[in-house]
Amino acid sequence: MKKSLLSCLCSLFGLLTAAFIEDKNPNANISNWLAANSNELTRNLFFELQKYYPGKSLAVTSVPIFNILGQLVLYSKGETFETITDIVGLKNSTDVKRSFKIGNERTFDSDIPLRYTSKIYADDEDQFCPAFKKTYSQYFKGKTGNVDFDRPQKAAKEINEWVEEEFDEYGTTDLVDPSIFKGGDGFIVVGSLDLELDYNTGFNPTKVKTIDFYLNAKKKIKTPALVGKAIVKYAKVPEYDAQFISISLKGGDLTLFIILPDEINGLSKLIQKFRSSNAEVFTQISPFQEYKCVELHLPLGEILTQLDITKALKAIQNLDILFDKKRAQLSGVTKNCEPGVIKSFLTDTYLVDKIIKENSFDEVKKPNKAEEVCSDKLIAVEINRPFAFSIINNVLDATPKALLMAGVYYG
Numbered sequence: 001m002k003k004s005l006l007s008c009l010c011s012l013f014g015l016l017t018a019a020f021i022e023d024k025n026p027n028a029n030i031s032n033w034l035a036a037n038s039n040e041l042t043r044n045l046f047f048e049l050q051k052y053y054p055g056k057s058l059a060v061t062s063v064p065i066f067n068i069l070g071q072l073v074l075y076s077k078g079e080t081f082e083t084i085t086d087i088v089g090l091k092n093s094t095d096v097k098r099s100f101k102i103g104n105e106r107t108f109d110s111d112i113p114l115r116y117t118s119k120i121y122a123d124d125e126d127q128f129c130p131a132f133k134k135t136y137s138q139y140f141k142g143k144t145g146n147v148d149f150d151r152p153q154k155a156a157k158e159i160n161e162w163v164e165e166e167f168d169e170y171g172t173t174d175l176v177d178p179s180i181f182k183g184g185d186g187f188i189v190v191g192s193l194d195l196e197l198d199y200n201t202g203f204n205p206t207k208v209k210t211i212d213f214y215l216n217a218k219k220k221i222k223t224p225a226l227v228g229k230a231i232v233k234y235a236k237v238p239e240y241d242a243q244f245i246s247i248s249l250k251g252g253d254l255t256l257f258i259i260l261p262d263e264i265n266g267l268s269k270l271i272q273k274f275r276s277s278n279a280e281v282f283t284q285i286s287p288f289q290e291y292k293c294v295e296l297h298l299p300l301g302e303i304l305t306q307l308d309i310t311k312a313l314k315a316i317q318n319l320d321i322l323f324d325k326k327r328a329q330l331s332g333v334t335k336n337c338e339p340g341v342i343k344s345f346l347t348d349t350y351l352v353d354k355i356i357k358e359n360s361f362d363e364v365k366k367p368n369k370a371e372e373v374c375s376d377k378l379i380a381v382e383i384n385r386p387f388a389f390s391i392i393n394n395v396l397d398a399t400p401k402a403l404l405m406a407g408v409y410y411g
Contacts, residue, residue, distance in 0.1 A: 030090065030099045035398035037089040038066050039280060041317065046406045047275050048312040054268070059303045059349040059407040064118040064191020065313070067140040070100045072322075072330065074135055080329040083318045097139045104141045106395045107404070112253050113196035113354070114404075117166050118142045121159060121188040123149040126334040149185060152178035159190060163348055167194055175306050175348050184325075186343025187333075194350045195391065195405065198250040203230035203296060208355070211297055213411045214264045214385045221411060223299050225383075226353070229374050230296040234381070235288040242270055244285045245294075245381060246392075254404065255392040257282050260383055267386040267408065282392055283400045293374035297382040302352035303407060310344050349405065351391075386410045 042062040049060060069084050073096050076084055085091045090099065108116050120136070122128060124146040136142040145162070147155035156178040163175050180188065199205075205226035213223040233246035245258040259281070261270045274281055314320040321327045322342045330340040391405040 029398075030095055031103070031396055031398040032400075033089045034099055034103065035396060035400055035402040036280075037087060038062060039400060039403045041066060041087060042403045042406050043278075044316040045309065045312060047271075048315055049307070049309070050271060050408075052312065055410055057303050057305075057408060057410045059305045059351045059405055061191075061193045061347065061349050061405045063116060063193060063404070064142075064189065064347060065309075065345070067100065067104070067118060067142060067191075068120065068189055070096055071132075071136050071140045071142065075132060075332050076330050078329040079327065080321055083321050087317050087319070097135070101139045103396055103402075104139075107393060108141060110253065110395060111251060112395070113198050113250070114254075115167070115194040116141065116192065118189065118191040119145050119162065121145045121147055121190070122334060123147070123185050126185065126336055126338065129332055129335055132333050149181045152181035155181055159188070163190065163192060167192055167348065167350065173306060175346050177308075180308070180344045180346075183343075185338070186323075186325075186341045188343055189345045190348070191346075192348040192350075193405070194352075195254075196352055196354050197256065198354045200248040200250050200252060202248055203228065203232065205296075205298075208300060209297070211299075211382070211384055213299060215411050217264045223301070223411060226296070226298045226300050226355070228296060229378065230294050231291060231374065232294055232296070232381075233286075233289040234292040234294060234379065235285060235290065237285065237288055240270060240273065241266060243381065244289060245296075245383075246286075246289060247296075247298075253393075253395045255394060255401075257390040257392055258383065259388040259390075260381075261385070261387070264385045267388060267410075271388060271408075280400045282390060282403075293378050294381045295378040297384065299383060299409070299411070300353050300355060301409070302350070302356055303409065305347070305349045305407075308344060308346050310342075310346075313345055351405065351407070 042060065045062055045065070046060045049058060066088070069088050072084050073081070073088060073090070074093055088096065090096045108114060118141065120142065127146060128144045133144050136144060147158050149155060156174070156176045159176045160174045175190065205228035207227050208224050209227045210222050211225045212220045214220045230247065235244045237244060241262045243260045243262070245260065247256040247258070249256060259270065261267050310323065314323055325341050328341040333340045386409065388408050390403055393402040393404040396402045
């Protein structure tokens with residue numbers, strides 16, 4: 001039996017859903033509201049992944065998750081709509097499209113050495129509606145694709161080849177395993193983010209030196225580190241038994257915010273303290289930070305994090321509804337009008353120092369402002385033990401500052 005026109009509003013649903021519903025906080029600046037909600041999602045995802053990968057270096061971003069949630073504000077209803085809009089913080093479809101478009105353009109269409117892409121896949125029998133494809137591309141920097149779920153080996157190969165084509169510089173391993181296609185239909189979302197650490201002239205290292213990096217109190221390894229004078233924002237806060245260092249990246253568009261515990265084995269305790277307080281760490285610590293001249297030893301490295309984050313997402317902020325066939329209410333996504341759910345969510349995040357990526361030590365030859373203004377009396381900051389970090393997005397005019405990435409480095 002053919003479905004009625006009303007049951008298959010592929011073209012109109014994205015334009016009409018929630019168009020006249022008021023924002024949850026109509027008096028707040030939309031950029032501030034989005035930043036606060038995106039940061040909460042990033043923190044919750046980071047803390048949840050810590051349970052599954054203790055002692056493992058991770059770089060975590062919620063950008064592809066937040067973008068697909070923004071898209072699904074336009075294509076959901078009922079309890080699903082309420083859950084998504086509680087996380088995003090906006091219900092008005094015009095505001096959602098405008099604010100996400102501006103945020104994505106400012107972040108990814110700039111001179112920042114940052115690459116991002118996201119793609120949602122469906123079975124080849126479930127072609128996406130033109131309206132869904134258009135809004136995902138136009139406002140949320142996303143793409144759509146179809147693979148044959150009945151041929152899992154071939155489907156996994158096609159998606160992995162797409163990831164490799166998008167990010168072919170660092171030799172990714174296969175992100176998608178054929179097993180994710182078992183158990184029926186659904187959408188598979190893949191998001192990739194690649195950031196190159198290019199330091200501002202406040203820290204242009206003068207040399208690369210081998211240092212001892214302590215994996216724990218009993219074990220250490222030799223690792224290369226960037227060494228030199230630097231002008232950073234710095235605070236040592238006794239309440240947390242930690243040092244907080246903010247290093248400006250090239251152009252000032254991004255900030256590398258490092259949380260260095262005083263104790264070699266102090267990172268897990270420090271993370272738990274921040275989790276218990278549910279605080280915006282950067283916002284909380286920034287008032288204590290002052291510009292200081294330091295002698296900085298910063299490990300030279302890279303973090304490649306390829307994860308299936310489905311289990312983690314199901315455990316935070318009621319997002320399990322998007323994976324539940326009995327509860328999810330998505331409409332206008334595919335042409336056959338079948339109820340849609342997310343089947344799997346996979347992310348590929350890469351963080352690398354420019355010196356490694358370009359295999360060039362020209363960076364140490366650039367002029368260094370710290371050499372001009374700093375005396376020989378420097379604070380020694382040797383980052384030689386496990387630490388946490390965030391990448392702060394300064395191009396968005398928002399309070400609190402938006403988190404682009406959060407992570408931990410264990411050597």
